[in-house]
Amino acid sequence: MAREATKGRKAVLTVVAWGIGLLIFFPILWTVITSFKTEAEAIASPPAFVDFHWTLENYTTVNQRSDYLLHFWNSVVISIGSTLAGLVIAVPAAWSMAFVPGRRTKDLLMWMLSTKMLPAVGVLVPIYLLARDTGLLDSRIGLVIVLTMVNLPIIVWMLYTYFKEIPGEILEAARMDGATLSSEILYVLTPMAVPGIASTLLLNVILAWNESFWTLNLTAANAAPLTAFIASYSSPEGLFYAKLSAASTMAIAPIMILGWFSQKQLVRGLTFGAVK
C-alpha cells in the first residue's frame, strides 16, 4: 500500500529543504554577487544584494593581470592526468584485492589509506629536494606524479569496494569461456564497474583540482594551476574583496559546473562498499 504524501507535507518539506540548500549555497552565491561589484560597493554597509551597479571590471582586471587560461589548463592537465594515471595503477590492484584476497589484503588496504595521513608539510623539504634533483620542479609531469601518489589510496579503496560487489561467478563464467586475465579485466569487469569507476574518476578530479599544498609549493611560472592563481589575489594592498571574488569565481566555476552536470554519476558509484 503506497502512501501518497499529502500536498501540504510536500510543500513544507520543499520550503525547508530549499531554505537549507540556499543557506549552504549562500557563501558561494555571495562571492559571485560580490564579483560584479566595485571595490567600494563590496565593503559597503549595509551590503547590497542586487541593487548595485553591476560591472565586469573585476573580471577584466583579473584577466589582464594573470594568465587565467594557462592556470586553468594546468589545473585540467594535472587533475585529469593524475586521476587517469591513478586509475591505470589502481584498477589491477583493486581487482586482485577484490577477487584474489589474501590474508593480509585488509591490512594492506588500511596501510595504503594510512599513507595519506603523512602530513604534507613534514615531508615538503625531502620531496622538494627529490623534485629538484629529478628536474621535476615546476613541471606538470612532476605534479601529476605527486598528485597520483597522494590520491592513489582513495582510488584503490573506492574501486576495491566497488569491485567487491560484483559477483565472482560472472568472472568465472568468462574464464571458462577462455578469457585471459587482461581481457577479463578489460571486457568483463570494467564495463560492469563503469558507475564505480566514473564516480572514482570524478571524485579524484575534484580532489586533485582543489589540492592546494603541493600544487602551490612545487610550481613557479610554468605549471602553476588555479590554486597558485588564487594566491596572488589573497590580501594584497588596498581594497580587494571584489577582485578576490572574481578570481575565486573563475577558479571554482569550472569544477563546480563539471560536478553539477555529473552529479548523477558521482552519486551512483559513491558507495564505498557502504551499501548492500
Next chain:
Amino acid sequence: MLSPAVVLLFLWMIVPLGMTVYFSFLRFNLLMPGTNDFTGFENYYYFFTDPSFWPALVNTLILVFGVLAITVIGGVGLAVLLDQPMWGQGIVRILVIAPFFVMPSVSALVWKNMLMNPVNGLFAAIARGLGLRPFDFFADAPLASIIAIVAWQWLPFATLILFTAMQSLDREQMEAAEMDGAGPVWRFVHLTIPHLMRAITVVVLIQTIFLLSVFAEILVTTNGGPGTASTTLTFLVYVQSMLQFDVGLGSAGGIVAVILANIVAIFLMRMIGKNLEA
C-alpha cells in the same frame, strides 16, 4: 597485479619518510647551510617541550571531532530530508553539494573576509542591522570558526555518501513498520540509523584522513592564533619547518604527527574494520 600500486605507494611513503627520519636526527636548518651535525634526539626534545605542543594536540582532536560531529549529524539530517518527496529536489541537491567543489584556500578567504570579518563582513552588517554588536569570530572563537568553515566544506561529502546509502534503504520494511504503528522517530532510530551505520563509518574514515591535514584554512584565517588557540599539529609542523626553515625540527614534528595519525588510524580501522566486514 597488486604490485605496481603497492610498490609505488611503498616508495612514495618510504623514501620521503626515510629522509624525514634521517633529517629529524640532524641539526639541519635551510637558512644556515653547512651545519648538518648529528644531534640524536635533540629535535624531538624541542618538539615535545614546545609550549604549543599540547595545545596543538588538543586542538587537533577538537577540530577533527568537531567537524566529524557536525558533518555526520548534519549529513544524516540532510540525507533523510533529501530523500523526502519535494519539488525541485535535484536543484536542492546541487545547492547542498556545491561547497565540496570550492578550494580550501578560496573558502577560507571568502569566509574570513566577506562573511566573518567583524567590520566589513556580511555577518557584522547583519548584526549591526539587528542592533547587535558584531561578533569577532577569529578573536573570540577562533577554533570554532575554523571548525565551522571546514564543516561547511565537508558537509556535502557526508551528505552525498549518506544520501547514496539512503537509496538502498528497504522501503517495504519501512512501510511494514509504519503499518505496525511505529512512529517516525522509532523508524529513524531502529531502521534508518542501522542502515546508515556503514556509510557513516566510511564518512568518518575518509574525513579523518583529510581533517588531520587541514592547513590552508588555518593559515589563511587565524595563522594558528590568537596565541595558540587554533594551532593544530599540522600547523605547528608548518610553523617550524616553513617559518623557521628548521628542517630538523620540522622533520621530528612530522614523524611525531605521523605516529599520532597512525594511532588514530589504528583506532579507526578497528572500529571500521568491524563495520566493513562483509
Next chain:
Amino acid sequence: MTVTFRALLGVPLVLALAGTASAETTITVATVNNGDMIRMQRLMPDFYAKHPDIKVNWVTLEENVLRQRVTTDIASKGGQYDVLTIGNYEVPIWAKQNWLMPLDNLGADYDQADLLPQVAEGLTVDGKLYAVPFYAESSMLMYRTDLLEKAGLKMPENPDWAFITEAAAKMTDKKDGVYGICLRGKAGWGENMAFITSMNNSMGGRWFDMQWKPQFDSPEWKKTLETYLELMTKYGPPGASSNGFNENLALFQTGKCGMWIDATVAASFISDPKESKVADKVGFAPAPVRKGGENHGNWLWSWNLAIPATTSKADAAKTFVAWATSPAYTELVAQKDGIANVPPGTRTSLYKNPEYLKVAPFAKMTLTAIQSANTQHPSDQDVPYTGGQFVAIPEFQAIGTAVGQQFSAALAGRASAAQALGAAQAVTTREMQRAGYPK
C-alpha cells in the same frame, strides 16, 4: 622540460645560425602582489620594446606564500627563479650565505649614487650591493584632520604616546563606527611585531642585551605592551587581533579610523580619491615618541629585486632588474599613471622633484621618516643586532612570529600583558638557546 627539449633540438640550428641571431631568453620573476608590482607588470610592453630578446614569466604571490616559496627555493638551490622580490630582512642574511649575486655595474644611466643611503645601506654587505630597492617605506602617523579638529585637538610637531592616547579617546565614536586608533594586531614578525618592535624602540626598549639575553622582563617592554593594549582595547576596532596592514588600510580608507601608525606607502593609498573616502581629510605626522624621547622608532622596510647566484641567465636578469629600478622607470610610471604613483622611498632625486612634491603631500614626511630610521642603532640602549622593526638574524622569523602570537592573544583578551610578556620571554629564551646564542 620544454627548455631542455628546445635546447636539444636547437643545437644544430644555433650552430647554423651562430652569429646571426640571438635566442630569446626567458626569465622567471617572483614577486609580491602589492600595487606597485602589479603596475610594473602592466608596464611590461615598455620593457619588451627595449629588450625584445628577453621574455619575462611572472609568479605573483601573496607575501607570506612568496617568502616561503623563494626561501625554500634559494636555500635548497632549486633554481626556479631568476629574479626574486625580497625584503631588506633577507638580503644581508642571504648575501652572507653567497646565495645572491652582487649587483654592481647596472649600467651608466642607473645612477647608483642616487639611491637613498639609508635604504642602500641595508642592502649592502662588505661594500657590495646585493639587491636593488624597488620601493621603500618607513613608519609614520596618519590621521583624520576633520576628526582631530572635532575633538578639539591640534597635532603637535612631535606627538608623544600620551597625546596619542588622549586623541584616540576623544576621536572614538563607536556608535558611528569610528575608532580612535587602528594598529596592527595580526600575529607575525612582519605584521604586529613590526609595529610593536618599533614602538618598543621608541619607548627606549630593545629585544636583546649585548649577551643576547631577551629583554621582555624589562620595564620598557611592560610600558610598550600596556600602552599598546590600552590603546587598542579601549579605542581600537573590533577584530583587531586579525588586522594587518591591508585590513587597517581598508578600515582607514572607509573612514573607520581616527589615527593609524603604519608604513609610509599607505599615505598614497589613503590620499587617492579613487580608493579612499577620506582622501581630502588626512594629515601626516612623525611616529610617536615617549615623553621627552627623541627616538621615533622609525622602521625601514624595502622591497628589493635580487638575483640568485644559481641563475644561468644572469645577464637577462640584470637587464630586467636595472630596468625596473632605474630613474627611467620612475619617468615611465610618471608618464603613464601620474607622478604620484611612482614607487616611493628609493631615490633622492624623487624628493627633489618639484612636481612630485606638489602632488604628494606626504612626500616630505616620508623622506624624513626614512632618513631618521636608524637600523644600525635602533634602540637608545646598546644592541648586538641591526634592523629597525626586526632583528636581522635568521631565527627572527620564527621567534618574532611566536612572540607575535603571544601579543595577539593578549590583544584578543586571552592573556594579560604580564602573561604575554612572560610567555614571550620564555619562548625567546628557548629558541635562542636552541640556536646556540650567544655566538
